[in-house]
Amino acid sequence: xxxxxxxxxxxxxxxxxLAFAADNLAPHALEWDEKKHFxxxxxxxxxxxxxxxxxxxxDVGGSGMTRLDAALIFEALATGCPTVSAxxxxxxxxxxxxxxYGSDEQRQRFLPSLCTMETIGSYCLTEPGSGSDAAAxxxxxxxxxxxxxxxxxxxxxxxxGVSDIYVTMVRTGEEGPSGISTLVIEKDTPGLSFGALEKKxxxxxxxxxxxxxxxxxxxxxxxxxxxxxxxxxxMSGLDGGRLNIGACSLGGAQAALDKALAYxxxxxxxxxxxxxxxxxxxxxxxxxTELECARTFLWRAASALDAKTPDATKLCAMAKRMATDTGxxxxxxxxxxxxxxxxxxxxxxxxxxxxxxVHQILEGTNEIMRLIVARDLVGRGNxxx
Ligand SMILES: Cc1cc2nc3c(=O)[nH]c(=O)nc-3n(C[C@H](O)[C@H](O)[C@H](O)COP(=O)(O)OP(=O)(O)OC[C@H]3O[C@@H](n4cnc5c(N)ncnc54)[C@H](O)[C@@H]3O)c2cc1C
Numbered sequence: 113x114x115x116x117x118x119x120x121x122x123x124x125x126x127x128x129x130l131a132f133a134a135d136n137l138a139p140h141a142l143e144w145d146e147k148k149h150f151x152x153x154x155x156x157x158x159x160x161x162x163x164x165x166x167x168x169x170x171d172v173g174g175s176g177m178t179r180l181d182a183a184l185i186f187e188a189l190a191t192g193c194p195t196v197s198a199x200x201x202x203x204x205x206x207x208x209x210x211x212x213y214g215s216d217e218q219r220q221r222f223l224p225s226l227c228t229m230e231t232i233g234s235y236c237l238t239e240p241g242s243g244s245d246a247a248a249x250x251x252x253x254x255x256x257x258x259x260x261x262x263x264x265x266x267x268x269x270x271x272x273g274v275s276d277i278y279v280t281m282v283r284t285g286e287e288g289p290s291g292i293s294t295l296v297i298e299k300d301t302p303g304l305s306f307g308a309l310e311k312k313x314x315x316x317x318x319x320x321x322x323x324x325x326x327x328x329x330x331x332x333x334x335x336x337x338x339x340x341x342x343x344x345x346x347m348s349g350l351d352g353g354r355l356n357i358g359a360c361s362l363g364g365a366q367a368a369l370d371k372a373l374a375y376x377x378x379x380x381x382x383x384x385x386x387x388x389x390x391x392x393x394x395x396x397x398x399x400x401t402e403l404e405c406a407r408t409f410l411w412r413a414a415s416a417l418d419a420k421t422p423d424a425t426k427l428c429a430m431a432k433r434m435a436t437d438t439g440x441x442x443x444x445x446x447x448x449x450x451x452x453x454x455x456x457x458x459x460x461x462x463x464x465x466x467x468x469x470v471h472q473i474l475e476g477t478n479e480i481m482r483l484i485v486a487r488d489l490v491g492r493g494n495x496x497x
Contacts, residue, residue, distance in 0.1 A: 116408070118184070125181055129188035132158060133363075137192025144193070144317040145463050148309070150274055151196060151317065152232065158200060159229035163189070166204055167352065168211040172219050173227030179352055180414040183359040187407070190363025191370075194467040195317040197363060201356035202270050206233030206279050209349045210296065213336040222277060222296060231276035235353075236266040236297075236323055237346050243267075244480050246281070247289040247343055251325060253282035255332070260284070260295060262303075262328040268474075272321035273306040275299065280323075281342045292342035296334045303328035314466030351417055351425055353475045354432035358410050361439025361471045362403060364464045368446035369399050371461060375450050392449065399442045406431075406438040426488045433481035436471040443468050 118126070136154050144151055158164060166182040168174025175181075182204065189197035207226045211219060225231040242248040251264025262282055269278075278297040285291030297304065307322030336345055373396065376387035386392050413431035416424040447454035447461045454461045472478045 122181060122184055125177070126184040126188050128161065129163065129185040130191060132161065132163075133189050133192025133197075137189065137196055138367075141193035141196075141317070142457065142460055142463060145195070145314075145467075146316075146457070148316045148319075150199075150271075150319055152229070152274065155196065155200060155203075155232075156229045158189070159227065163200060164203055164229045165207040165211075165223070165227040168204075168207045168223060168227060172211070172223035174207065174211060174223065178414070179355060179417045180411060182352070183355050183410055183414045186356045186359035187363040187366070190360040191367040193317060194360045194364035194464065194471075195315045198315065198357060198360045198467075198471070199270060199318045201353060201360060202235055203229065203233045204356065205349045205353040206235050206277065208352060209235075209279055209294070209345055210336065212348070213294070213341070213345050214296075218296070218334075218336065226277065232271055232274060233277045233279060234269050234271040234275035234323075235349065236269050236278050236280040238266060238268050240265055240267045240322075244477055246346065247292065248287075249281060249283060249292065251280070251282045253284050253293065253295060253330070255284070256329075258332050259329045260332060260335070262295065262297070262325040262330055264325050265307075266323040266325075268310070268320055269323045270315075270318055270320055272323050273309070273319055278304075278323060279336075280325075281346050284339050284342075289343035290340050292346070293339045294336040294342040294345045295330050296336065297325075297328065297330050298334075301328050301330065313469060314463070315470055347425075350475055351428045354428045354481075355410060355414050355417065357471050357475045358406070358432045358435030358439075361436045361468050362407050362410065364468045365399075365403055365439035365442035365446075368443040368461055368464045369396070369403065371459070372396065372399075372446035372449040375453075379451075386449070395445060395449070399445055402438050403442050406435040410435050423488075426485055429476070429481040429484040432475065433478045433485075436468070437478060440465070440468045440472060 162175035165174035166177050170176035210222050253260035253262045276299045280295050280297050284293040303326045305324045310320040379386045410431040413427035416427045443464045453459050
């Protein structure tokens with residue numbers, strides 16, 4: 113990217129993802145939401161175009177692209193269905209964590225099938241008693257020879273029950289972040305089971321369940337990096353995950369804005385198109401402006417993560433907060449512009465609002481994003497920037 117424009121390659125990648133979303137996601141998104149259908153086959157088609165392991169290295173089948181490329185792809189996919197795009201984002205995060213922290217043997221063992229989505233990945237950090245305070249997690253892994261014996265429960269796990277690979281943060285040592293390690297746990301391991309399908313406000317095209325570990329024996333060979341590295345691994349995965357979920361909000365909101373524009377040009381009130389009402393024009397102008405600001409900033413944060421700048425984590429937190437808040441507000445305003453029809457499922461707007469709401473909660477709540485930014489600001493004391 114030159115400072116504010118995309119390269120020809122980036123435009124081509126984005127357009128490929130936009131076409132995929134228009135042809136393969138948008139026509140089915142309402143039905144998948146209603147029937148709570150997780151479209152694994154369609155995600156595998158996305159994988160065949162390189163969208164399941166976008167920033168995983170190419171020697172194991174990844175696309176070897178940048179975080180900015182990923183942001184473009186997730187925004188584009190989310191114009192068709194934010195929920196499916198968001199699941200692909202989680203899967204991408206899981207693949208990258210194995211790519212970044214796994215040994216050569218682990219990379220060769222797990223990644224080729226994750227890259228094609230022959231196997232599907234889930235990320236297991238949250239527990240019933242710890243969400244924002246993730247370092248308080250209690251799922252315990254006790255060493256027994258060349259295995260760990262894992263006991264505990266992970267809550268709210270996206271893809272659980274369908275996924276084949278569970279990248280799981282467990283406690284192997286003392287309390288706090290330094291006692292946490294990361295294990296790659298396979299679905300068919302005895303003692304692994306799943307809670308009931310959660311009933312949710314949105315994100316219905318992907319399953320959410322608890323993952324339950326009862327004396328699950330996991331080979332030590334499935335641990336990513338050294339004991340005690342797990343919290344660092346989990347958080348570094350989330351830097352990119354936050355950009356991606358922000359991008360999903362931008363794509364959902366862009367689709368809602370486009371629908372609102374089309375509707376406003378069509379709908380008549382008081383003898384003219386509602387698009388001719390200046391109050392509504394100003395609302396549309398603000399929606400477009402705020403979306404563009406959030407998008408520009410998200411690209412900046414993605415470029416910082418690509419360049420591994422010291423402020424990348426803070427910028428990713430800022431971008432996640434801004435893109436998911438803006439995305440939700442824009443989608444909600446788009447619903448308002450549709451009047452009563454916006455509240456009806458057939459118009460596709462209320463689904464976008466429901467889907468985007470959870471982006472303000474997961475991958476770290478937007479309060480936690482403020483905490484990350486504030487820690488950096490206040491932690492600097494009276495040193496100027
Ligand atoms: C649909 C869905 C899918 C999910 N998928 C996954 C997944 O795949 N893997 C996974 O590991 N997790 C997943 N999550 C869990 C998600 O990441 C957590 O819900 C989230 O991190 C918040 O944790 P919590 O729900 O325990 O809320 P809490 O941490 O209990 O927070 C409650 C409220 O307190 C606020 N709060 C907490 N601490 C502070 C603080 N220090 N300062 C200010 N405010 C604070 C929070 O912002 C929030 O508003 C998913 C959640 C949902 C709803």
